[in-house]
Amino acid sequence: xxxxxxxxxxxxxxxxxxxxxxxxxxxxxxxxxxxxxxxxxxxxxxxxxxxxxxxxxxxxxxxxxxxxxxxxxxxxxxxxxxxxxxxxxxxxxxxxxxxxxxxxxxxxxxxxxxxxxxxxxxxxxxxxxxxxxxxxxxxxxxxxxxxxxxxxxxxxxxxxxxxxxxxxxxxxxxxxxxxxxxxxxxxxxxxxxxxxxxxxxxxxxxxxxxxxxxxxxxxxxxxxxxxxxxxxxxxxxxxxxxxxxxxxxxxxxxxxxxxxxxxxxxxxxxxxxxxxxxxxxxxxxxxxxxxxxxxxxxxxxxxxxxxxxxxxxxxxxxxxxxxxxxxxxxxxxxxxxxxxxxxxxxxxxxxxxxxxxxxxxxxxxxxxxxxxxxxxxxxxxxxxxxxx
Amino acid sequence: xxxxxxxxxxxxxxxxxxxxxxxxxxxxxxxxxxxxxxxxxxxxxxxxxxxxxxxxxxxxxxxxxxxxxxxxxxxxxxxxxxxxxxxxxxxxxxxxxxxxxxxxxxxxxxxxxxxxxxxxxxxxxxxxxxxxxxxxxxxxxxxxxxxxxxxxxxxxxxxxxxxxxxxxxxxxxxxxxxxxxxxxxxxxxxxxxxxxxxxxxxxxxxxxxxxxxxxxxxxxxxxxxxxxxxxxxxxxxxxxxxxxxxxxxxxxxxxxxxxxxxxxxxxxxxxxxxxxxxxxxxxxxxxxxxxxxxxxxxxxxxxxxxxxxxxxxxxxxxxxxxxxxxxxxxxxxxxxxxxxxxxxxxxxxxxxxxxxxxxxxxxxxxxxxxxxxxxxxxxxxxxxxxxxxxx
Numbered sequence: 016x017x018x019x020x021x022x023x024x025x026x027x028x029x030x031x032x033x034x035x036x037x038x039x040x041x042x043x044x045x046x047x048x049x050x051x052x053x054x055x056x057x058x059x060x061x062x063x064x065x066x067x068x069x070x071x072x073x074x075x076x077x078x079x080x081x082x083x084x085x086x087x088x089x090x091x092x093x094x095x096x097x098x099x100x101x102x103x104x105x106x107x108x109x110x111x112x113x114x115x116x117x118x119x120x121x122x123x124x125x126x127x128x129x130x131x132x133x134x135x136x137x138x139x140x141x142x143x144x145x146x147x148x149x150x151x152x153x154x155x156x157x158x159x160x161x162x163x164x165x166x167x168x169x170x171x172x173x174x175x176x177x178x179x180x181x182x183x184x185x186x187x188x189x190x191x192x193x194x195x196x197x198x199x200x201x202x203x204x205x206x207x208x209x210x211x212x213x214x215x216x217x218x219x220x221x222x223x224x225x226x227x228x229x230x231x232x233x234x235x236x237x238x239x240x241x242x243x244x245x246x247x248x249x250x251x252x253x254x255x256x257x258x259x260x261x262x263x264x265x266x267x268x269x270x271x272x273x274x275x276x277x278x279x280x281x282x283x284x285x286x287x288x289x290x291x292x293x294x295x296x297x298x299x300x301x302x303x304x305x306x307x308x309x310x311x312x313x314x315x316x317x318x319x320x321x322x323x324x325x326x327x328x329x330x331x332x333x334x335x336x337x338x339x340x341x342x343x344x345x346x347x348x349x350x351x352x353x354x355x356x357x358x359x360x361x362x363x364x365x366x367x368x369x370x371x372x373x374x375x376x377x378x379x380x381x382x383x384x385x386x387x388x389x390x391x392x393x394x395x396x397x398x399x400x401x402x403x
Numbered sequence: 404x405x406x407x408x409x410x411x412x413x414x415x416x417x418x419x420x421x422x423x424x425x426x427x428x429x430x431x432x433x434x435x436x437x438x439x440x441x442x443x444x445x446x447x448x449x450x451x452x453x454x455x456x457x458x459x460x461x462x463x464x465x466x467x468x469x470x471x472x473x474x475x476x477x478x479x480x481x482x483x484x485x486x487x488x489x490x491x492x493x494x495x496x497x498x499x500x501x502x503x504x505x506x507x508x509x510x511x512x513x514x515x516x517x518x519x520x521x522x523x524x525x526x527x528x529x530x531x532x533x534x535x536x537x538x539x540x541x542x543x544x545x546x547x548x549x550x551x552x553x554x555x556x557x558x559x560x561x562x563x564x565x566x567x568x569x570x571x572x573x574x575x576x577x578x579x580x581x582x583x584x585x586x587x588x589x590x591x592x593x594x595x596x597x598x599x600x601x602x603x604x605x606x607x608x609x610x611x612x613x614x615x616x617x618x619x620x621x622x623x624x625x626x627x628x629x630x631x632x633x634x635x636x637x638x639x640x641x642x643x644x645x646x647x648x649x650x651x652x653x654x655x656x657x658x659x660x661x662x663x664x665x666x667x668x669x670x671x672x673x674x675x676x677x678x679x680x681x682x683x684x685x686x687x688x689x690x691x692x693x694x695x696x697x698x699x700x701x702x703x704x705x706x707x708x709x710x711x712x713x714x715x716x717x718x719x720x721x722x723x724x725x726x727x728x729x730x731x732x733x734x735x736x737x738x739x740x741x742x743x744x745x746x747x748x749x750x751x752x753x754x755x756x757x758x759x760x761x762x763x764x765x766x767x768x769x770x771x772x773x774x775x776x777x778x779x780x781x782x783x784x785x786x787x788x789x790x791x792x793x794x
Contacts, residue, residue, distance in 0.1 A: 035702045043710050054717050057727040105583060106756045124575055131577040138582030139753040141593040143724055152578055159576035179521045183554035184547040187523055188540055193530040201533055206713060310428035310701060317709050325447055331590055332535055335453035340446055354500060361531045364498035
């Protein structure tokens with residue numbers, strides 16, 4: 016036990032004294048976590064510049080324009096007179112979209128002929144395009160309903176019946192866990208935890224080989240009593256306990272400051288955080304033992320961890336990926352962490368819903384770590400081998 | 404360019420090729436990683452959009468209407484209905500992640516409709532992830548509107564109108580949605596061109612910055628400058644040219660092979676795209692050399708570059724509009740070559756824009772090239788003075 020405490024204490028001293036570890040464990044996380052939150056300071060996209068192409072110049076088209084201006088995402092900034100000008104303005108970035116009212120629209124509505132209002136968006140920028148479409152569609156559907164309601168009331172229909180006929184099937188939607196589609200609430204926890212994953216794999220990928228390169232490995236080996244399992248366990252525990260600093264940084268400062276996360280599910284987050292760090296450290300130490308060349312280990316860690324965010328299915332669902340990408344996603348600890356995080360922390364579901372993912376994270380830790388122990392034991396099985 | 408300069412440039416260029424060939428980490432970063440990443444990342448979005456999002460369906464009405472709604476929803480590619488006996492089961496499936504939402508049709512919905520009273524159906528969505536929830540909401544809204552139009556059609560016909568006349572009055576104001584430059588509004592078509600440019604950028608930046616920082620750590624700064632005939636310009640140009648040419652080949656490969664595999668097309672001029680890309684690569688090389696010259700440790704360089712990938716991409720205005728970034732971040736993003744280049748890349752690839760319409764972004768790249776060239780030359784001069792490396 017004494018040896019284990021010695022290894023842990025030695026590791027912590029290394030974290031604080033060695034620049035490459037101090038940078039990774041103390042400086043980069045602080046900058047990165049708050050940088051991510053800062054990017055999404057606005058939280059929601061509002062008042063996107065939109066052009067009006069009004070060929071009708073009627074009372075109805077003006078009323079619809081008024082309603083469009085009241086929506087969160089639309090801000091009418093200019094008018095255009097044809098589609099070529101409209102496209103050029105979108106290409107130059109002056110506007111994000113446009114609404115077209117056809118000539119004779121009011122007359123058609125009054126004579127009970129259908130009209131078509133066209134919504135143009137710049138779908139090369141997908142996020143603003145979807146917001147514009149959503150708000151414009153809501154206004155145009157409402158306008159159509161208003162026209163219908165007036166027609167029915169004018170024909171002498173009872174109000175309740177007219178209302179029912181205007182919208183016979185009403186959809187009441189509950190968007191749970193992020194009702195306002197707040198981007199900061201959505202993206203920052205994902206970005207922060209994926210950075211955490213990269214951080215711990217990349218730090219532990221230097222855990223053994225860098226010591227071998229620097230010549231300090233003999234000291235570590237001696238403290239561990241020439242026991243590879245004790246040495247790796249010490250390094251693992253040192254990193255897990257040190258990561259509580261990062262947990263406090265995230266759950267204690269970043270989340271409350273930016274109104275993120277679920278304060279009522281903190282214990283579950285803490286558990287998942289520890290499991291993620293265990294998995295990442297186990298994998299990182301494995302890389303560190305396998306690749307004795309520091310740069311190669313770092314490259315391997317970087318190549319393995321950097322795609323985690325996109326493969327996890329956070330922004331683009333895994334079921335939409337080809338099968339081989341789905342398989343690769345399962346080989347990343349972050350995928351399992353994210354699934355459990357969303358279910359048990361974001362959605363605050365009971366822990367049992369994330370049990371499989373948690374077991375997978377433990378597997379990610381102890382399976383590669385066992386191999387690393389065997390390799391290390393074989394490498395240093397005799398004092399001669401150690402000396403060489 | 405004088406003959407001495409040309410010789411110096413060639414000498415540094417050949418030296419860099421030997422350097423890359425002898426360093427397996429660098430070889431991996433600049434030769435294998437760009438290709439591997441491009442196919443690896445690109446394949447995620449090969450289907451472009453999601454299909455068959457699981458949605459639990461709780462039919463407490465058991466009516467013809469509720470069955471019709473189910474059939475219509477299931478006919479949409481984006482929805483995969485999972486019939487569930489009751490709301491508790493649906494909530495359980497949502498909590499376990501088996502479904503992304505549930506649609507509840509309460510008892511008596513059809514009866515309400517027949518009495519010409521509003522019929523409410525309820526959808527609950529897991530908005531912890533945006534794409535599935537917004538796709539499901541759009542699908543259910545569409546089906547509800549269609550069902551509503553069907554009810555009105557039947558009502559009007561029952562009042563004696565012909566089918567054609569009733570059809571005209573069902574939807575007085577229709578919506579025609581035209582998403583320009585990405586007609587299917589697919590996530591893949593939106594993200595892939597930017598993603599490939601980002602892969603090009605990050606692998607180049609890591610490669611060139613590591614190369615420069617290795618000159619430092621291996622004590623070969625003087626040797627590098629000496630190979631350039633003692634001229635900073637030749638030394639920088641020789642090293643930089645090696646990477647510009649290599650990554651220009653990757654850029655051509657990406658726009659020909661990867662675009663073909665991923666079903667992407669360049670709507671504008673390929674020649675103009677290549678011209679802009681060459682300028683972009685030049686700025687990146689100068690930027691990367693400057694960054695590399697700031698670090699005296701290769702590990703530190705890799706750490707910096709690794710953790711800069713996501714922040715650099717997120718502030719370019721590609722995934723989140725530039726105007727919605729805080730002002731200091733906008734200023735920071737303006738110093739990154741990716742910001743103007745992604746604007747040009749999107750305009751040419753997706754919009755078919757001629758290059759001259761992107762003059763602002765082009766001048767932005769030129770200004771950045773000048774800025775980083777000046778900073779790099781100043782940094783090398785400072786290092787030479789400090790370390791007495793004058794050769």
